[in-house]
Amino acid sequence: MTANPLLADWTTPFQLPPFSEIEPAHFESAFKTAMAEARREIDEIAGQDGEPTFENTVVALEKSGRQLTRVARVFFNLTGAHTNEALQKIERDIAPKLARHSSDTLLNTRLYDRIASLWEQRESLGLNEEDAMVLERYQKMFQRAGAGLDETGKARIAEISQRLATLGTQFSQNVLKDESDFQLVLETAEDRAGLPDFLLTAAAEAAAERGLEGKHVITLSRSSIVPFLQFSTNRSLREEAFKGWTARGENGGGTDNSEIITETLALRAEKAALLGFENFAAYKLDDTMAKTPDNVRGLLTRVWEPAVMQAREEEAKLAEMARSRGENHEIEAWDWRFYSEKVRNAEHDLDEAELKPYLQLDNIIQAAFDTAGRLFGLSFEEIKGLPVYHPDVRAFEVKDRHGRHVGLFLGDYYARSSKRSGAWMSAFRSQHRLDGEVTPIIVNVMNFSKGARGEATLLTFDDARTLFHEFGHGLHGLLSNVTYPIISGTGVARDFVELPSQLYEHWLSEPEVLSRFAVHYRTGEPMPKPLLDKLLAAANFNKGFETVEYTASALVDLELHLIGDPAQLDIAEFERRELARIGMPKAITLRHRIPHFQHVFSGDGYSAGYYSYMWSEVMDADAYGAFEETSDPFDPATAERLLTCIYSAGGRQDPEEAYIAFRGRAPKIDALLRKRGFAA
Structure with a gap:
């Protein structure tokens, strides 16, 4: 094998990873070399003789491990978006090793002592707002990892982290196998x-x-x-x-996730107990805007009750529609979308087949770009011939209103068997200014059904909303304007990270956006105004169903992580019992059933945190009101404030303070209830 391209200087345009040169075998040696280099750097920082300073400890940590970060980002972007058996084997092997590497850093006593010393002196260090936030991040990160435990506790925490990494990887691979089979x-x-x-x-x-x-x-x-x-x-x-x-995930055999889930929950509960928390939910929420399980349950319950009432009214209409067609069976979960489409057609004279010819993928991409241009002065130029990781991936150079390079945006839009399901944003490189301006490389990954060869790819309105949602995350990464990598872009509290994405969805429904970009894929004619009016009038159709399937998933996630001893938990029985307890309508299922709930079990990003979408929706509904109050969805002053306080700010400010800086006050839940069509 020739020199490892993952460890070489990248001379590709925009320093994009040289995907055409990278083979799976390169990753094993690259991880080994990069981890060893990162360990040397960490040990040097921890072993310094001099007194700790912000520069020689915190800034040094921010500069360490860059080669490992670069290799890991390439690898995990590929395992999500374009994997194969060789990459999956490496993923199973490397996940616990990376967890061990992280534990060796975060549980390093000498390193933690330096951080703790700086934290105690923080008021006298002359730190600016961003420096102070970064120091606070490190203090919390080390404490929450177990740096303050005795040696026995640290050893057990490290074991738990490695095992959780292995379980999360296997969970994700099992779901992908069931999906692709x-x-x-x-x-x-x-x-x-x-x-x-x-x-x-x-x-x-x-x-x-x-x-x-x-x-x-x-x-x-x-x-x-x-x-x-x-x-x-x-x-x-x-x-x-x-x-x-x-x-998915409960079909028996090698891809069944039941045992993985119970072991994961037990290890998370043990970790929380070691760190002094009553349960894992209390541990996880301690570092969020929500703060406590009671606060999360309070929000979800307030939305749940009107949502269930509306869903039952919707179900009655579906049953009536079925009877009118001579079909007298009970409405089951596989019937809901079928009859719902019939009811929507009857009530709003609107069906998906009529809408879809006007929602071309290319045009919706351009609508998202144009909206970013009008709000933030960005422009997007497609660059052909870059060494991307799959032929379907498109690359766009992003520039600001003065023509200066902002970053590179990659769009990977089509479903394929090598890609996990869902839609997400990720980064091959994050913005920072630690030692010179580093510009971001951001990717949006979708799973749209590709049109026939030579034909346009057509989207549902829900698909189009997903594209705008993920592009909102993309803008959060592209527009980041901070000094430190740890707070760059989406490096914010989990229940704040969905604000930029969910807020961006609002512009898709603006008539002036749809009237320009929703044009027929054959004739080029814009969507007729009567059809556009019907689409907007039906915005809250089926909202009871949508809210119930999401909120039930969030409640189940929360309750799973409140269990003190989940080792013997029967997952299927728990799911049935919990749904009965909250009064789940029989004809609606969880948006994500527990055996394939990847947000929660493929890693711990959204564990005890799936509520975050709704927490952020309280803010996004309220935040869009700032534009509505100006009667201009592109009001320049409001857009500039949004850019400064939210999209470019990363995590340099407390999220509540960031929101108030934009809106002038805390968010109100009334806006969310109105948005979903429920009484305030």
């Missing part, structure tokens, strides 16, 4: 009954990708299965598809 082949006209052309085209493309040329395949990608559940008149196939979708 499932395919519903539509053989006959009866199998395809009711399906619109756009879905048949996507299903034919999915079949061709799987070597089934000439057939039609429904996959577990949301952009495939959701429209199938909306339009298929074959009820038995709807049931088969739905059960395949909701059974």
